[in-house]
Amino acid sequence: xxxxxxxxxxSVAAISMSVAAFGMSASxxxxxxxxxxxxxxxDIRHKVAEIIANEVKAADVDLEIQIFPSGSLFxxxxxxTPMTRGQLDMIVYPLAYAGGRVPAxxxxxxxxxxxxxxxxxxxxxxxxxxxxEELLNEEGVVxxxxxxxxxxxxxxKGCIKKPDDVKGLQIRAAGKSFEQxxxxxxxxxxxxxxxxxxxxxxxxxxxxxNTSSSSFVSYRIYEQVKCYTPAAGNALWxxxxxxxxxxxxxxxxxxxxxxxxAAAAKVAEEYxxxxxxxxxxxxxxxxxxxGVEIADLTDEDFAAWQAIAMKTSYAKxxxxxxxxxxxxxxxxxxx
Numbered sequence: 001x002x003x004x005x006x007x008x009x010x011s012v013a014a015i016s017m018s019v020a021a022f023g024m025s026a027s028x029x030x031x032x033x034x035x036x037x038x039x040x041x042x043d044i045r046h047k048v049a050e051i052i053a054n055e056v057k058a059a060d061v062d063l064e065i066q067i068f069p070s071g072s073l074f075x076x077x078x079x080x081t082p083m084t085r086g087q088l089d090m091i092v093y094p095l096a097y098a099g100g101r102v103p104a105x106x107x108x109x110x111x112x113x114x115x116x117x118x119x120x121x122x123x124x125x126x127x128x129x130x131x132x133e134e135l136l137n138e139e140g141v142v143x144x145x146x147x148x149x150x151x152x153x154x155x156x157k158g159c160i161k162k163p164d165d166v167k168g169l170q171i172r173a174a175g176k177s178f179e180q181x182x183x184x185x186x187x188x189x190x191x192x193x194x195x196x197x198x199x200x201x202x203x204x205x206x207x208x209x210n211t212s213s214s215s216f217v218s219y220r221i222y223e224q225v226k227c228y229t230p231a232a233g234n235a236l237w238x239x240x241x242x243x244x245x246x247x248x249x250x251x252x253x254x255x256x257x258x259x260x261x262a263a264a265a266k267v268a269e270e271y272x273x274x275x276x277x278x279x280x281x282x283x284x285x286x287x288x289x290x291g292v293e294i295a296d297l298t299d300e301d302f303a304a305w306q307a308i309a310m311k312t313s314y315a316k317x318x319x320x321x322x323x324x325x326x327x328x329x330x331x332x333x334x335x
Contacts (some may be wrong), residue, residue, distance in 0.1 A: 055264030108240035112306035147272035151233030155208035159295035184312035270330035
């Protein structure tokens, strides 16, 4: 199946337009696209989406994008179906949310699969990502902009670097595959949203947590922990969160509009990568200022975690996914 007239490579976030703005009239004769996402207007993913909308508008090709942040149009996990049906044009979306419909998408939130942002960029241009795009096309979806955000670990007990460091800990993990890996390393899983990490640590219910760099800062986890293992040269946690579009909506665009969207996506993706790195480094400074010890993962540490993941998360993925081993091998082939 043909994916695009041009490859759209960039990444995402979302823009500042409330539901009320949806009722406002667009420029006369302009095609208007609705973009939905779950985050606030201060979030990086909103900013990425805003770049796409602004760049497309500046191209003057009779195309506008109205963005509905904070789940104001659809709740986070309710966006997929209306998009595939063409009832919603675009979304900023953690692709692993679609793992039930596209099982291979579960690889986009898999421990120790992506090492760092440079590695993520190579994955974006790999046969593995082309395969993911092919599977998305079959669902009536195309990728506008690609983007990854990273995360790490923090603990009230001590530093988490090696698998042995989580033995006996009550730990919150970001994603099913991470829960499988951490259980395999001897940790006990406490399931909860990021917003509940702070009080759980404060009351001693939780010893450690795994989440995104931005969540560690926004939820002030640095006030509760002794050690922070950030995303740096090696990171265990990366999540693919692209800007996606209904193929029905994309196919309605004329060539000039498709070109403008592709150019806008390229600008947005560059911003996404730069700001994603910045969120990681900024989080380290915040934790340092709070007196928290910083523990970077070495190559040996990363390899030890990946060995656990191979026996747990990866094995489960292969078991549950059609052609799972082939797709996993494609991902692991990107060095």
